Amino acid sequence: MAAPMKKFVPGLSFIKQSVILQNLRKFAVSLPARYCSSQNENPTEQQHEYEESTEEFKYVEKLLNNKMIPTPPQHAEYPTPSGWYPQTEEASKLPYFVHRNKFHNMPVYLLKKGPLERTKILKVDGDIQLFCEDLKDYLSMKYPSKIHYTHINEINNKVLVRGDYVGEVVEFLKEKGF
Template sequence: MCKLCGFCYFAPLCQLIQHNMNMPVTVQRLAHTFLLRRLALKTRYVRYSFDSTAENTNIVDNTEHITSADGSLEYSVSKADFKWVERLFPPSRIPFPPQHESYPTPSGWVAPSSTVPDKPYFIRRNKYHVFTIFEEKKPKNSQRWLTYVKHIEGDIKALEKELIEALRPYEKFDPATRVNEATQTIWVKGMHKDIIERYLYNQGF
């Protein structure tokens, strides 16, 4: 237990504050609390602040024993318990969905083809393993719906023509479209998310 503040096990940090800063004990406790909070935000599981002039560093049983150059500061850093902290970390990436016997799944999701489709364009899926297709009103208070298809690489004009052909059986007239090569986006007038998504799934993207 720390003799300076009386409530933590960070005695070396308190000693460091007391040794390097000529200040009252009350102010030392405030500085100690502030540094502990900053240390907890910046690091995941580091118990003590390392001294840049530390010498005589030994590692025994996954525990690091450090003594400062002037001998005024001694402390140990244990890394053996870090495995219990790692279990609490969220996954670094979204795992790929498991293989299913048949597609589409009950949710309507289809896995990409094992081979790249022979097309002059390519559509990337987002981090959730689905296409970035959404419907939106433009402007917000109107009844004009637009469908956006994003993350298109390659010949975006070829995809535009194929989408018009795919939507033609569902519309009286050819749907109005617009291509933005800079943002890799195609917007289609109307609410066609399900049709476009099903078409891209069938193409193997």
């Protein structure tokens, strides 16, 4: 009994991998020997010299994507016309911290799965239990007749709240200075 073939491409079946291998072998046989081995190189062939130029690279850099999102500019007054405002210094004094996403927005999202709606808060660092308690207190002040169910995922630093409370959670985070 032959040993099973090791997968060289994850996600491909054994049959697809064997067909790919057969095609590669056919292609390798059809190549002339001068392309297959570096030992057959003619030592008398001239090596072509080339010159590296960095002067023209400034034109190429304009076409490439930026690796980092730039820091937002300072404005005369907040919130800006779009409703954005920066984090305050008071937020860093709390035992928990909610980081902004890479576009400097709040990491609060609404998840819908059938009739279920859940509010998802990401990037919660520090005392996530205290954050959840403070959030529950805030929501119970706004909606005293409702019970607010939450789920804490400490490994992924996220909190789920049952229901559509995106606006209320954003208000809570604004009050805390995040």
